[in-house]
Structure formats: C-alpha cells, structure tokens
Amino acid sequence: MDAQFKTKRRIVLKASAMALSAALLATGLSACSKGDSGSTEQHVLRVGFVSSNADSEQYYRQQFTDGYELTHENVDIQIVGAVNYDDQRYEEPDPNKKQPDIYAEVKKMMEGSNPPDVVIMDSGVLKRLVQDNMVKNLDSYIQDNKFDIEDIVPSVINGIKDIGDNSIYALTPTFNSSALYFNKKMFADAGIDQPTDNMTWPDVITLAKRIAKGEGKERKFGLAFNRYGSDPFWDSQTYAAPLQLKMFDNTAEKMTVDQPGWKKVWTDISDLYLNKIIPSQEDLNNGADGGIIKDKAVYNPFQGDLFLSGRVAMSVNGYDYVSQLSSVKDAAAKNPKIPSVDWGVVTVPQFTEVPGVGGNISLSNLMAINAKAQNSDDAWEFIAFNNGKQWAELKSRSTYEMVSRKSFLKPKDGMDYNIEAFYTLKPVPPQDPAIDKLYQDKPNLYQVQNIAQQLFQEVLQKKKSVDQALKEWQTKGDVMLQKIKTNPNGPLEGDGGGVIGEPRPLD
Template sequence: MNRKWASKTTFLSLALIMIISLLAACSKGSESTAEKHVLRLGVLYGGADNESYVRQQYTDTYEMMHKNIDFEIVSAIDYNEQRYDTPGPDGVTPQPDPFVKMKEMLTGDNPVDVVILDYSMLRRLIQDNLLQQLDPLIQKSKFDLTDYVPTVLDGIKSADDSNNIYALTPTFSSSALYYNKKLFADAGVELPVDGMTWEDVINKAKLVSSGEGTDRKFGLSINRWAGDGFSDIQTYSAPLQLKMWDDKGEKMLVNNEQWESVWNTVADLYKQKISPSQEDMSAWQQKVTTDNPGSYNPIGGDMFMNGKVAMTIGEYGYVNELSNTMNNASKIKNFNPFEWDVVTMPTQTSKPGIGGNIYFSQLMGINAKAQNADDAWDFIQFTNSAEWAEMKSRSTYELVARKEYLKPKNGMSYNIDAFTTLKPIPPQSTDTEKLMREKPGIWEAQSPGYELFQKVAKGEMSAKEALQEWETKGNAVLEKIKNNPTGNIDGGGKPMPLDDVAVDVKPVG
C-alpha cells in the first residue's frame, strides 16, 4: 500500500512539474522578488460560494506561477445578497440594472483591474470608455493572434465601430446542424454539406421525412426540444435582424412582408409535418410508454437522439451528449445507435456567410481605471495563450479560441470546422439595449406573438392576419408603457428580466 501511495505521489508531482513547465512559456510575468500585491478580478454575477469556481476556472494556475500576485474576486451583483431583498407590493423583487452595477464596479473608489464581461455589454462599455483598447498592447507584446479562430475575432471586433479589440476570450461555443446519417441513407438523400442556406436545408428535410402518425420520421427540428415554433422563428430570422418595435419602443414593426415570409416558412414546417409539433412529440412519447410500460428512457424527449428527426440545430456541448449516448447504447431499451455528423448552421440567402448562436463566455478586458494594468494584461495573455488552449482543449466543454487545438474529442471523427466557419451576427445596437433597461415591460408586447403563431402553424389563421393582430395588441402594450415604463402591464405577466432576453451572441460573465 505504501509503495502504491508513493508511486501515485511521484506521478502527481511529475505531472505538476510538466504542467508548470508547459505553461511557463505563455506568461511574461516576473518570478522576481517583486512586492506582493493584489490583482482584482471582476465578474458580473457571483457570491462567496461561487468564488472557488472562479478561482479554479481562471486564476489558480496563474497565481501558482506568480507568487507576487494575490487575486481578489469581486462581483458586480452578489446573488446571495439578493436572496434577502424584500419583494415589492406586486410580489416582484426589484432587480438591479446589470450595466449600472458593472459600471460601478469599474469606476468606484477601488476599481477592478480585469473584468470578465457579458458580450451584450461590450459595445456600450467601449462607447462609454470603460475598457482599455488591447490592440496597442497586442502589438507591443507581439502577442500572436494569427492562430485565433476568425469568427471569434470577428465577433469581438464587431462590437466596436472602429473594429478594434477591447477583450479576448480563451474559449467560446457555437451551434451547428447535426444530422443522422442512417435516416438520410434510408431515404436515399444526399448528406448535408457545409454552406447550405435555409432553403437547401428545408428541401432536404422534405425529402427525408417519411411515415405517418407516431411512426413518422421528421426532417428537421430547428431546436432540439420540438414544438417551440416561436423560438424557431427567432433562430431562423436571427441573421435578418428583424425588429419587433422601433428604436423608441413606441410602435410595432411586425406587420410587413419580411415578417410574413418568416412566419409562413416556419409555420409550413409544422403544417407539412416536416418538423414535429408538441402534439407529435406527446403522441410518440405516449406510444413509447404504452409499448414499454415501466421502462426507463434516459434520452427522454430528445427526438434526434431517438432517431425520430433527421436534422437538428444544437450547441457544441451536444457532441458530448451524443457520444455518451452512443457509448451506452446497449443499456437503452429498443435504442439503435447511429452515425451522425455536423455541418454549418443554415444561412439566409441575403446574408451569406453569417450564422447565429455564437457564445463568448469568458471575455476578458482591462478596466480603463485599472490600478495594475500591466499585470492585468499579463494575465489576459496567459489565459489566451496557445499553451493554455492546449491544456484547456482536453478539459473544457467549450471550444478553445486557438485553431491548432480545435480537434474532435475522445477519438471521435466529426466536422469540427462546422462550429467555426460562419461569421457571427453583429451585436445589438446600444439603443436597443438601453430601451430594454429603461422599459423592461416592453417584452409584454412580444407575448401575443407566441399564441398567434400557434394558430398560424395549425392553419387557424393566415400569417398576415396574425401579424396584423400582433401589431394591434403590441401597440396597445407600448402605449401603456409610455405611462408606466418600468412596471407591469395590465393583463400581462411580469416583465421579463434583462438577463433572460435572447441575444444573438450570448456569453456568461
């Protein structure tokens, strides 16, 4: 037993030495006798119980190699404190404005040095001169970005009108179109390829769809959880950047030919049984339960994994779920494993090369008021280095931003370039973000769209009629908001918190 313990200890010591040696090359920080000091790292949301995660994820390795640095983790919004806030008379607990809290953290008496920020805030942080431009530091340090994934740099630069860099991220995630090779082979249809438009994908979906009732195989599910047609509309139209209301939030903009075309396209997928509705999924699940009483299906309502859908859009993390399911196929009753692969997200013909659903979860910038700007830049270089990417590529559920280390996981073979080829959708304008903060109740004007689309998908009304009605109901809501911009709207639910708003490029700060 002692020999085994000694062997394990020796192995761990050697492994630690190797990791330190590997990472030493990626930091230009000094190991000298410099005076020990604090580097303050700011995050948007956090709390005492979340600090250990932040340290493990971002700072522990750097701190181990830089004995003169102590990290202090600062949260703009402490969710532990929010637990004890008293709800208002309407039962709603007041929510702080995330941007205001972020700005306070950056401009207060003791500002943070490095900030892990939300991509939706990046444009305004730049415009309000709250972040340091990184281009001069990149040039001075000769920090090599030639191996950076182009879609990552494109997304970061698009947040600035001058196309400059104000933040970097070591990892990111995006979505792609997953497909079941067997269903295509059974239907005699050519496999999907990169660069397809929505029209191409829908045409293939029609060809591969077959069967009736609960035995039907569907061609396409725009989102993995079938039947959410309104979300399908948002995914399908994201590159078009259609607006629901004007920049002042005073008039609905949904009653036009562009919106009508989008609604007709998505609704037809349900009418023609190309995409499964909630009713289709419920009927199939009921049949499975009836045929196999008491059996357990660990992949539940995922119709793609269950071989009921030929194509679906999923995030990069879905690779792990598919791999685990196929590796454990023998444990799942009546499950037949299948070969799958991915291609790029479908694009709009009018917006070639632009895809959606790209997420930057670890954007790091330097506060314009940083007291330790040099150390802040050294830390950002360290976490965005090729050496760091090599190490993280083996342990992260996301994609690393260095192309050299973007490889399929666990010996699998799939088209990983599908996640990195398309350009991201440009971020929302500052005016739009400002409007959502000033009028949180504006999302009540979106609510009629959910129910009205279901009627269109079921053939109960035309898209044109539904959009006209949505325009009327939405305008009524917007009119009420003029007198009560931050409160609830009569006849509606609670305003949707800003953090729940879907945006084109989502990070986690």
C-alpha cells in the same frame, strides 16, 4: 439550457480547471511569473465579473484564475462582481420595484474607488463599454508583446473586431457554438444527398421536407432547432437571429413587426410545423420514445431526444452534443439494443441577406482591461496567459466549450467529424445597445412578446393567417407600448400583461 445540463457542465468545468492548474505547475510555466511583471513584491490583481453570488467565486477561481495565481506567486487575485444576485434571492417579489440596471452597475464597479483591473463579460456588455470608452484598446499590447492572434479562430477574432469597429478590445479563451447535426443513415435510406457546409436555409428546408415521412409514432421528421422539443415561437426567434429583426423602434413607442421580414420568418416556421417537418410537443408526447403506452411503462434512455432516437434527420445543437453522441456510441458497443446514430455535422444554414453569419456562436468570456485599471501590466499578462497556447492545449480537452485557438481544435477521443463546422461562421453581432437600455429602463417591454407567443399558436391552430397574426401583434403591441410609456415598471392591465419569469429579448 436546463438545470441538469448546467450542473453537469459546471462539474466538468471545475474538474477541468483543477486539472489545468496542476498541469501548468508541472510544465514549469512558473518561469513566466515573477520576472515578467517586473516586480517580485506581493500585489493584487482585481478581476471583475458582471454578476456574482455566494457560490460563484469558487467557480470563477477554478475556471479563470487558479492557474494564473499558482504560476504567479507574487499576485493575489481578488474577485469582484457588479451585481450580487444574493441581494435579490431573499427579497419578497415586488412587481413595482425596478430591477437593477446591469450595465449601470458594471460602470459603477469599473469607475469605483478600487476598480477591477480586468473585466470578464459577454459581447453585449463589451460593445457598450467600447462605445463609452471604458476599456482599453488591446492592439498595442498585442503588437508590443508579439502576442499571436493568427492562431485564434477567425470567426472569434472577427467577431471581436466587429464589436470594436475593427479594433481589439478584449480576448476570449473559449466560445460556445452550434452546428447542424445530421443522421447519415436516414439520408442514405431516403436516397437523398446529405447536407453540406455553407448551405442556405431554403436549401436545408427543402431537404427537410423531402426526408420527412410517415404517420403517428412512425413519423420521421426533417428538422429540429434543438435536441428536445421547444416552443414554436422561440424556434422562430432562433431561426431569425442572424436577421436581427426588431420588434419595435429605438424609442419603444412603435411596433415594427408588420413587415416582410417578420412575415417570411413566421411563414417559414409555421409551415414547417403545420406540415410536421419539425416535431411538435404532441409528437414528443405520443409515446413512441418511452413513457406510458397502453398502461405499460416503456424505458428509453433517449426519451425526448428524437435525433438520438433516429426520428429527426437534422438538428441544430451545441458542441457539447458531441459528448452525448460519443457516450451513446460507447453504450451501443456494450448493449446491442441501444441504437447508435451514424452522424455528421455541417455549418448552421445561412441567410442570403447575411452570408457568412451563424446564429449560434457565443462569446461570453471576453476579457478586457478597465480604462481605469490600477494594474494594467498584470491585467494584460492575465489576459495573455488565459488566451495563450499552453492554456488552450489543456483546455481543449473539454467537450463543453471550444478553445479559441484553432491549432488545438481537434475531434475528441479519436472521433472523426467536421469540427470546422462549429467555427466557420461569424457570430451574430450584439444587440443594439439602445435596445438593451430600453429593456432596462422599461422592464414591461418583455410583456409585448407574450402577445406574439399566443398569436403564433393561433397560426398553428389555423385560426389566423400569418398576415392577420402580425397585424394584430402590431396593433396590440402599439397599445401596450403606450401603456408601458406611462407605466414602465408596474403591472399592466390586459393585452398580454402578466409576469414573465425569465424574460428574453426578441431583437
């Protein structure tokens, strides 16, 4: 997610939160305030987040707490964070300094002398907290308060239950998701049936190969894993996410990549690039979508977005892309020179090995009650409020996040599209907590993937076969794992060593 998108998204979310607070007051929801908690005395509810900095509290309040505080006048909300990133922002880089263990800091916050009552986190942190018995089971709260969970999107509630071994330890008011967008006209022109829900990856890849055609700047591509170009290696990781392939064992001492599963993934993605089914960076830079052509500047407001430019038939994108497509349609109505894509959307393709699981559903605002909460009743009321129907009805106006209550999930602004495509599949389960801990204990583990990125490029350059590349990754990775075992924090010599600015785990 680029910085411009993050900024835009934050502005929209802040505006939405402010509108939410005003609307809640206007609807008289304050009736659920003073009387429900059983106390009219002024008291504090502490809400904890995994990370914070000087700028984040205002955002957290506008996004999560303002509406509650305005309708619960006897409650003062305090925001606390487990990790303050301002502490690192002004430090000089030190490659030998171990980075903070995020989960350890979360535990410290929750077990402190003045712990938060509510903790808001993503699914990976929740899974570890559940295993360590640090959050309360919400099933009894839901039953005793007759709290409606039947209206919550099945993929969301089932994803939460998967984390808690079929029990509910948290609720989330929103989720992020992706789907497969497709260009209806490209399929009609090619005389090929459009994609449908619940297709498998082999079926979609076959479609992509059939529809791709042309040469050079006239080339039409069958598929892309996002709206803009990306690194082929990371495309392979996006593609393989539901398979949860492991790069190394649970001790980080032995690589596990010279395996049929990895070979299938690398073969599939490299084949798509080599046959120009997916656009490469070179294709994006060839001048057909703006930039400089023969020393003349060419303006294109959709430069780099080949789906909007009508050159990619299918693209995996987030729900927020609906807003972009809507704005393009509005602009095209005013300016006939602007092309408007006639699009549809279906579920992200599935693997037969893990049916019903999609790779792009994210549960990042999970709200749980700390097992050591000093104010459990208000903590539950806060969670119930933020996950209630009134909140969802107002929040559903956003096109950047989806609300978890399906009765308020409707196409935006009178548009007609298959909104169920975004929430039919279950999310990929969180990564094994043992692997998370390895990355914390051995920060150098992220360097092992550097080897893979280079080798994947060599496959695309036809310098190596997939078999050769994976065997080399296995061999070099084993050597590096032994070096990391000896030196888990400091710089490594050779074999793909270096500094990674924004590490991303592979498993």
